[in-house]
Amino acid sequence: MMRAGLRRGDKRRLVPRWLDPHGRHLGTWAFVANRLTGLGLVVYLYLHLVILSTLLRGPEAWDGLVELFRRPVFLAFDVLLVAGLAFHGFNGLRVALVGSGLLVDRHKALLVAAGTLVGLVTLVAAVRIVG
Amino acid sequence: MATRTEEDFTEATRRRRRPRPTFAWVAQVVSGVLLLVLLTAHMVAQHFVVEGGLRTYDQVIAWIRNPVVFAVEALLLVCVTWHGIAGVHAVLLDLGLRGRAERIVARVLLDLAVATILYGLWLLYMLAFRG
Numbered sequence: 001m002m003r004a005g006l007r008r009g010d011k012r013r014l015v016p017r018w019l020d021p022h023g024r025h026l027g028t029w030a031f032v033a034n035r036l037t038g039l040g041l042v043v044y045l046y047l048h049l050v051i052l053s054t055l056l057r058g059p060e061a062w063d064g065l066v067e068l069f070r071r072p073v074f075l076a077f078d079v080l081l082v083a084g085l086a087f088h089g090f091n092g093l094r095v096a097l098v099g100s101g102l103l104v105d106r107h108k109a110l111l112v113a114a115g116t117l118v119g120l121v122t123l124v125a126a127v128r129i130v131g
Numbered sequence: 132m133a134t135r136t137e138e139d140f141t142e143a144t145r146r147r148r149r150p151r152p153t154f155a156w157v158a159q160v161v162s163g164v165l166l167l168v169l170l171t172a173h174m175v176a177q178h179f180v181v182e183g184g185l186r187t188y189d190q191v192i193a194w195i196r197n198p199v200v201f202a203v204e205a206l207l208l209v210c211v212t213w214h215g216i217a218g219v220h221a222v223l224l225d226l227g228l229r230g231r232a233e234r235i236v237a238r239v240l241l242d243l244a245v246a247t248i249l250y251g252l253w254l255l256y257m258l259a260f261r262g
Contacts, residue, residue, distance in 0.1 A: 035222050042215040049251060055258055059188035066185045089167050096160040128179050
């Protein structure tokens, strides 16, 4: 599996090395961003399960929560969530292709394509959610 | 028989040097591609085509009672849990987790994934058949 340039068994502090800008290419930053959005989405998965569990408490509890989630701050969070999902999905597809040895020579074009798709999806979602 | 060109040879050599993909890598790619489809369907059906962006209690129960929706949501739960937990494991490997500690953490993560999937399936069942 791709390791973002980190050597196996490296004893030095790996978190600072992950975020060390020296000698890092854009693709490596995108890989690190994929890891970070992934961790954020795992946290959201469990938050989502906790929220969905409110359904077990019946219509009043759930419908009250739905009203709360229609407030602007939660709608903004929804747009951020879609942006995170789109980035992790499209950039993850790029990482999978390059990591599998496919389109390695086109990795920059793939990054641009992923970025464009993320922007488009986020824009459409923002218009749909906030508009 | 066609003569192997220098370019062919280079590509063949490159392929030979590439390490065989691990099961974890293949499973992460397959679950990731499935998630691109399933999450898109989930987001569009659950949030983008619904008036106000969120279903009321009665709408959620009616929706989840559809057998196709139930199956798709169950598959989404399995894929997203596997992908998320395996992703956390990969990040911990990146950060240098090795040996006995890695085996313990891997076991805990596997148990967490199983518990998450079982809880999610129970929640789906309760909403579809007892809601």
